[in-house]
Amino acid sequence: MxxxxxxxxxxxxxxxxxxxxxxxxxxxxxxxxxxxxxxxxxxxxxxxxxxxxxxxxxxxxxxxxxxxxxxxxxxxxxxxxxxxxxxxxxxxxxxxxxxxxxxxxxxxxxxxxxxxxxxxxxxxxxxxxxxxxxxxxxxxxxxxxxxxxxxxxxxxxxxxxxxxxxxxxxxxxxxxxxxxxxxxNLAVIETFYRFKGVAAHAANSAHLGRSALDAVELMNVGVNFLREHMPQDCRVHYAITDAGGRAANVVQAQAEVLYLIRAPEMAQALALGERVEKVARGAAMMTETEVEAVFDTASTNxxxxxxxxxxxxxxxxxxxxxxxxxxxxxxxxxxxxxxxxxxxxxxxxxxxxxxxxxxxxxxxxxxxxxxxxxxxxxxxxxxxxxxxxxxxxxxxxxxxxxxxxxxxxxxxxxxxxxxxxxxxxxxxxxxxxxxxxxxxxxxxxxxxxxxxxxxxxxxxxxxxxxxxxxxxxxxxxxxxx
The missing domain is CATH 3.40.630.10 (Zn peptidases)
Structure with a gap:
């Protein structure tokens, strides 16, 4: 020394x-x-x-x-x-x-x-x-x-x-x-979930629309219920990065949410990410919209x-x-x-x-x-x-x-x-x-x-x-x- x-x-x-x-x-x-x-x-x-x-x-x-x-x-x-x-x-x-x-x-x-x-x-x-x-x-x-x-x-x-x-x-x-x-520290994976729906007049023809924003909100609700059933040291955070516009009288044709998934080991983060993606696809099914999972970035523990x-x-x-x-x-x-x-x-x-x-x-x-x-x-x-x-x-x-x-x-x-x-x-x-x-x-x-x-x-x-x-x-x- x-x-x-x-x-x-x-x-x-x-x-x-x-x-x-x-x-x-x-x-x-x-x-x-x-x-x-x-x-x-x-x-x-x-x-x-x-x-x-x-x-x-x-x-x-x-x-x-x-x-x-x-x-x-x-x-x-x-x-x-x-x-x-x-x-x-x-x-x-x-x-x-x-x-x-x-x-x-x-x-x-x-x-x-x-x-x-x-x-x-x-x-x-x-x-x-x-x-x-x-x-x-x-x-x-x-x-x-x-x-x-x-x-x-x-x-x-x-x-x-x-x-x-x-x-x-x-x-x-x-x-x-x-x-x-x-x-x-925790491993982390960041993924955008981009929902695509159908625009429509929210009063006259809402039945023709398929709301991407509804899909985002349902996904968030689903993931919140998932929290009880994931390992204790894991973390899941989200931010709505595109709410589909500011017009309330239009059924939103697109919306996006960013999810950060953290876990003590990368293998756990990947497994939890698969469960989050299933929730996203379920939300798309419920709203008859389409969803695309777009990987953003990640870091190992x-x-x-x-x-x-x-x-x-x-x-x-x-x-x-x-x-x-x-x-x-x-x-x-x-x-x-x-x-x-x-x-x-x-x-x-x-x-x-x-x-x-x-x-x-x-x-x-x-x-x-x-x-x-x-x-x-x-x-x-x-x-x-x-x-x-x-x-x-x-x-x-x-x-x-x-x-x-x-x-x-x-x-x-x-x-x-x-x-x-x-x-x-x-x-x-x-x-x-x-x-x-x-x-x-x-x-x-x-x-x-x-x-x-x-x-x-x-x-x-x-x-x-x-x-x-x-x-x-x-x-x-x-x-x-």
Missing amino acids: PGTASLLSLNAAIDAMAPEFTALSDRIWDFAELKFDEDRSSDLLIQTLLQHGFSVRQDVAGMKTAFIGEFGSGKPVIAFLGEYDALAGMSQVAGVDAPQAVEAGGTGHGCGHNLLGSGSLLAAVSLARYLQANGLSGTVRYYGCPGEEGGSGKTFMVRAGAFADVDAALTWHPAPFNGVRSTN LLPNLTLENAIHDNLVALGPIPFDENDIDFARRIQATFSEEAIKSSIRLYQIKEDVFSNRKIDGSTPLHLGLRAFEGQSHFRAGSTDVGDVSRVTPTAQCWAPAWAIGTNPHTWQVVAQGRSPGAHKAMIHAAKALAATGLDLLTSSELLAQAKIEWSEKMDGEPYMCPIPESVQPAANG
């Missing part, structure tokens, strides 16, 4: 580059581009890679905003995963403690991917510089991964073989806490790697607390005041924030920012969300940490996330995460034993099962437009 002098050198390089990368994060926050349309964000990240001596391969897996930056040569190959897509309807002014859109109906970084992508890049660049300065062999890669929000960009990259020679992958995510939490997670945790312990100041705490307190007491307690429960490594005290939310480090139990927990990081974890050992860019109580995909996305406290969390990832990457580059242990654990958990990409070859990435 690297010594104290090595880590001090690595951290000093990160601190020196911090202004450049916080500015990078803020510019991506400004762009707030949606999945697969992150043109300015990806270009900015690519230019930064080139300026720091990386070679860059673009248009990876047929996605115009997917790219891979590479520095060094030979084994091992250590990957850092970056994201930079935003969310629709999340426009919000930064640095305020009330909902206030920059642009009505506009986009916003409601999951902190501006911080995620820039922080991972900072880790990759600092580690590359360290390798060059110390004459070490190995390859550092930065994966520019578009469309995490409903696009499964990494899944397409995995399908294209972009991670085939990677020895280990590291990433992080903004959160209300600092530390490592090993999670078993995450495969935790405790070996890598322990390594990240050890580096977080060595780093010590994040240097938040009173201004950071004050802003977090104002944000936290917008949450209910239950939301704050729920946040602590969700992230399993029980004890602090540095103070050995229980975290109760009385301090609005997580000032310490979450104790790592060395075991995995259930988490109901989904991520395309899961597909990467199925082809190479993968781990991630979390950093407290948000006040305790903050939920992803909310205006509060966007409001905190450019704050000095969020920048400090991002820099802290970059240090932890870079140090862990250096561990992997210099300790063949650590890497071997991570690979053995990965192999044992895969148990000889080949990775089966959940996205058919015929399906291509679909942008928001």
